[in-house]
Amino acid sequence: MLSTPHATLAVTDTHKSALRRALRVTASEKWDLNRRFPLVMSRASGAHVWDVDGRRYVDLTSCSGAAPLGAGYEPVVDHVVSELRRTGGILPGPLSVHRIELAERLAEIFPRAQRSLFFRTGSCATTAAIRLARAHMGTNLVLTSGYHGWHDWQLQDRPAMGLPRPGPGQCRLPLRSRPIRETFR
Numbered sequence: 001m002l003s004t005p006h007a008t009l010a011v012t013d014t015h016k017s018a019l020r021r022a023l024r025v026t027a028s029e030k031w032d033l034n035r036r037f038p039l040v041m042s043r044a045s046g047a048h049v050w051d052v053d054g055r056r057y058v059d060l061t062s063c064s065g066a067a068p069l070g071a072g073y074e075p076v077v078d079h080v081v082s083e084l085r086r087t088g089g090i091l092p093g094p095l096s097v098h099r100i101e102l103a104e105r106l107a108e109i110f111p112r113a114q115r116s117l118f119f120r121t122g123s124c125a126t127t128a129a130i131r132l133a134r135a136h137m138g139t140n141l142v143l144t145s146g147y148h149g150w151h152d153w154q155l156q157d158r159p160a161m162g163l164p165r166p167g168p169g170q171c172r173l174p175l176r177s178r179p180i181r182e183t184f185r
Helices: 013-025 074-087 097-109 122-137
Strands: 041-045 048-051 056-058
Touching: none
Parallel strands: none
Antiparallel strands: 041 048, 048 056
């Protein structure tokens, strides 16, 4: 039997095997900062997910926030496939027509934005956003809620994660001394 906060499930040999395999090759029994969800999923569609035994669940987490439109949302899947066919996939180099077009569109949507920066990962993007916000506000404090990744700024108040606390001899982000526009020219 497998107990979740809201139900007890009969655990089949298939599911037990999948859980054993997962624990053998994943970093920890704790997938997230608090706990591992005790089910091994095999597929998702829209707002539903299926475990390895074929049981269907409503995905109340939206793939932990990564699929706000639902898993496999057809208009998104169709557009991605169309663009992959049209362009051949990821283009080498830092500049591409896609980036230019997206930056132009963002400038139309956000007229105060003069430029767009593109990052390889969400981790890089959120860390850059925090650094910009800290520089602009002149503070090191970051208020956050929920799970946003394994960045030092996100885990700042979780000593159990083994992060060093900044001491007097350690580098801290300098406080703002001039307008943000001049800081990043």
